[in-house]
Amino acid sequence: MANTRRPRHGSMQVWPRVRAGRIYKKVKRFPQSKEAKLLSFSGYKVGMTHIMVTDGRKYSMTKGEDITFPVTVIECPPIRIAGVRLYKKKGHAMQPATDILAKADKELNRKIDAPKKESKKLDTVKVEDFDEMRVLIETQPKMTGIGKKKPELFEASVGGNKEEKLKFAKENLGKEVSIKDVYKEGQLVDIHAVTIGKGFQGPVKRFGVKVRSHKAEKTKRGPGSLGGWSAQGHVMYRVAHAGQMGYHNRVDYNKQILMISDDPSKINVNGGHVGYGNVKNTYVLIKGSVAGPEKRIIRMEAARRPNPKTDLTLPTIQYISLASKQGN
Numbered sequence: 001m002a003n004t005r006r007p008r009h010g011s012m013q014v015w016p017r018v019r020a021g022r023i024y025k026k027v028k029r030f031p032q033s034k035e036a037k038l039l040s041f042s043g044y045k046v047g048m049t050h051i052m053v054t055d056g057r058k059y060s061m062t063k064g065e066d067i068t069f070p071v072t073v074i075e076c077p078p079i080r081i082a083g084v085r086l087y088k089k090k091g092h093a094m095q096p097a098t099d100i101l102a103k104a105d106k107e108l109n110r111k112i113d114a115p116k117k118e119s120k121k122l123d124t125v126k127v128e129d130f131d132e133m134r135v136l137i138e139t140q141p142k143m144t145g146i147g148k149k150k151p152e153l154f155e156a157s158v159g160g161n162k163e164e165k166l167k168f169a170k171e172n173l174g175k176e177v178s179i180k181d182v183y184k185e186g187q188l189v190d191i192h193a194v195t196i197g198k199g200f201q202g203p204v205k206r207f208g209v210k211v212r213s214h215k216a217e218k219t220k221r222g223p224g225s226l227g228g229w230s231a232q233g234h235v236m237y238r239v240a241h242a243g244q245m246g247y248h249n250r251v252d253y254n255k256q257i258l259m260i261s262d263d264p265s266k267i268n269v270n271g272g273h274v275g276y277g278n279v280k281n282t283y284v285l286i287k288g289s290v291a292g293p294e295k296r297i298i299r300m301e302a303a304r305r306p307n308p309k310t311d312l313t314l315p316t317i318q319y320i321s322l323a324s325k326q327g328n
Contacts, residue, residue, distance in 0.1 A: 009207055009208030009209075010206065010207035010208065010240055012238065014248065014250070015237075016237075017206075017243060017244055017245070017248060018244060018248075019197070019244055019247045019248075020194045020247055020248060020249045022194075023152075023194060023296065023297060024042075024152050024154065024192075024193075024194065024297040024299060025192040025193060025194055025249045025250075025251075025299055026154070026249075027040070027154070027155075027192055027299065027301060029304070030134075030156075030157035030301070031157065031190075031301055031302040031303065031304045032157075032159070033159030033160070033302060034159060034160065035159045035160060036158065036159055036160030036164035036165065036167070036168050037158070037159055037160075037168070037181065037182065038135070038156060038158060038159075038168075038177055038181070038182050039156065039157045039158065039159055039182070039301065039302040040137065040156035040157060040182075040299065040300065040301050040302070041076060041079065041156075041179050041182045041183065041299075041300050042076070042079060042137065042139055042152065042154075042297055042298060042299050042300065043074040043075055043076035043077075043179070043283070043284065043297075043298050043300070044074065044075050044076075044141065044144055044146060044295055044296070044297060044298065045072065045073075045074055045193075045276075045290060045292050045293070045294055045295065045296050045298050046072075046073035046074060046075050046267075046273050046276045046279055046283070046294065047072075047073055047273040047274060047275070047276055047294055047325065048070055048071065048072050048073070048289065049070070049071060049073065049267070049269065049320065049321045049322075049325070050068050050069065050070050050071065050321045051068065051069070051071050051258070051285070051317055051318075051319060051320045051321065052066055052067070052068045052317075052318045052319035053066070053067060053068075053069075053258075053315035053316060053317050053318060054066055054315060054316040054318060055067050055315055056313045056314075056315055056316065057311045057313050057315075058311060058313065059311065060311075066318060069287065069288070070288060070289065071258060071285045071286060071287055071288070072285070072286045072288065072289055072290040073267055073273070073279065073283055073284075073285060074283060074284050074286060074290070074298055074300075075144055075279050075280070075281055075282075075283045076179040076281065076282050076283060076284055077139070077140045077141070077143040077144055077280075077281040077282070078140060078143075078176040078177060078178050078179075078281075078282075079137050079138065079139055079140065079176065079177055080105075080137070080138040080139075080140060080174070080175070080176050080177075081102065081135050081136070081137065081138075081169075081172045081173055081174060081175060081176075081177060082101060082102055082104070082108055082136045082137065082138035082153065082174075083099055083100055083101035083102060083135070083136035083173070084099070084100045084122060084133060084134075084135055084136065084169045084173060085098070085099050085100075085133070085134050085135070085136060085155060086098040086099075086100070086125070086129065086130035086132075086133055087130060087131055087132035087133070087134070088130060088131055089131040089132075094131065094132050097129075097130065098125075098129075098130075099136075100121075100122050100125070100173075101114060101115065101136070102173050102174030103174060107138075107140070107142060107149055107150070107151050108138055108151060108153070110149060110150040110151070111138075111150055111151055111152075111153050112153065122169060122170055122173055123170065125166065127162045127163055127166060130162070133158065133162070133165045133166065133169065134155045134156060134157055134158065135155070135156055135158060135169060135172075136153060136154070136155060136156075137153070137154055137155070137156045138151050138152075138153055139151045139152045139153075139297065140176075143280065143281055144280060144281065145276075145277040145278060145280055146276065146277075146295045148295075152297055154299070178282060179260060179282055179284065180260055180282065183257055183260065183284075183300070183302075184257070184260075185257055185258065185259060185260055185314055186256065186257065186258075186312050186313075186314040187256070187257050187302075187303075187312075188254045188255065188256055188257075188303040188306045188310070188312070189254075189255055189257060189286075189300045189301060189302060189303055190251060190252065190253050190254070190255070190300070190301045190302070190303055190304060191251070191252040191255050191286070191290050191291065191298060191299070191300060192249075192250075192251050192298075192299040192300075192301060193250060193252075193290060193291040193292040193296060193297075193298050193299065194247060194248065194249060194250070194291070194292055194296065195246050195247060195248050195250050195291045195292060196246050196247070196291075196292060196293045197246040197247030198245040198246035198247075199244070199245065199246070200242065200243065200244060200245070201242065201243070201244075201245040202221055202242045203221065203222065203223055203240045203241055203242055204221045205245065206240070206242065206243065206245045207240035209221070209222070209223050209224075209240050212224060223239055223240045223241065226239060250291050252290065252291060253303065253304070253305065254303050254305075254306055254307065254310070255286050255287060255288060255290070256286070256287045256312065257284050257285070257286060257287075258285045258286070258287050258314070258315070258317070259284065259285040259317060260282065260283075260284050261282070261283060262282050264278065264279040264280060264281075264283070266320060267279055267283060267285075267320060267322075268322070269321075269322045269323065269324060269325055270322060270323065270324040271324045271325075271326050273294070273325065274294070274325045274326060275293070275294035275295065276294045276295060
């Protein structure tokens with residue numbers, strides 16, 4: 001009987017497989033909305049549990065029945081609108097023109113050297129002064145129990161036209177925004193995160209290359225004869241070789257928010273969440289898994305490409321597992 005050959009299982013969808021530049025992902029393309037509100041939020045991954053719901057989807061094979069599926073818990077303390085960034089169009093590209101920061105708090109000075117005086121007041125800005133406007137979001141990890149004070153700072157888009165964006169910025173500059181003001185239960189979001197880092201790994205773990213017979217020449221855990229992969233006089237980059245595995249920038253599209261709650265007692269498991277502790281702030285339940293380990297910053301953006309045929313009927317939650325995840 002011939003040996004089953006399995007030269008590689010690795011995907012070429014995202015390449016190269018290099019380490020992310022920072023702990024939270026940079027979003028290069030923002031969603032659009034006609035409603036004048038913040039379209040982005042962030043939280044810290046707590047862990048996973050499972051829930052039991054009554055399936056209310058119209059065409060589901062389990063309609064009306066109780067089903068269980070995994071959910072991810074993300075703690076979302078209120079974010080602070082730390083500033084506004086104005087863009088002007090030069091040629092075919094948007095170039096940042098002006099940054100207007102609110103009065104910096106002690107935590108923001110841990111992240112950047114915030115100016116002591118404002119160079120320009122937002123009240124003096126007119127619609128003609130910019131072609132695009134985004135706000136600068138400051139997270140507040142000090143409100144969680146992860147033992148971190150230094151905040152993250154990143155851009156976020158605002159819905160509406162230019163007049164509505166400017167009005168939103170003037171009303172919320174320097175103020176806190178809750179996730180309840182941004183998203184609703186049942187809504188789809190895109191998850192931007194950095195995956196769990198696994199370091200330098202060989203081709204067997206990294207690409208699923210088959211471990212060869214103990215009688216094979218040279219190596220058992222290598223990719224074997226390269227054949228056409230090296231016919232050009234050099235080894236091509238598509239060869240399943242060893243390298244960095246994990247700690248990559250990834251986007252997970254169209255994840256549904258099942259619940260937004262201010263009551264931590266509904267989700268805090270016995271003994272606390274492994275590697276995280278107890279939730280203290282508003283949290284969300286995301287259907288399915290989310291990239292990254294516990295305590296990692298998770299960026300949520302309004303879904304850029306939702307499927308209009310997706311049934312977004314919100315299931316009725318009957319039970320949330322609070323059993324200990326310590327393995328006892």
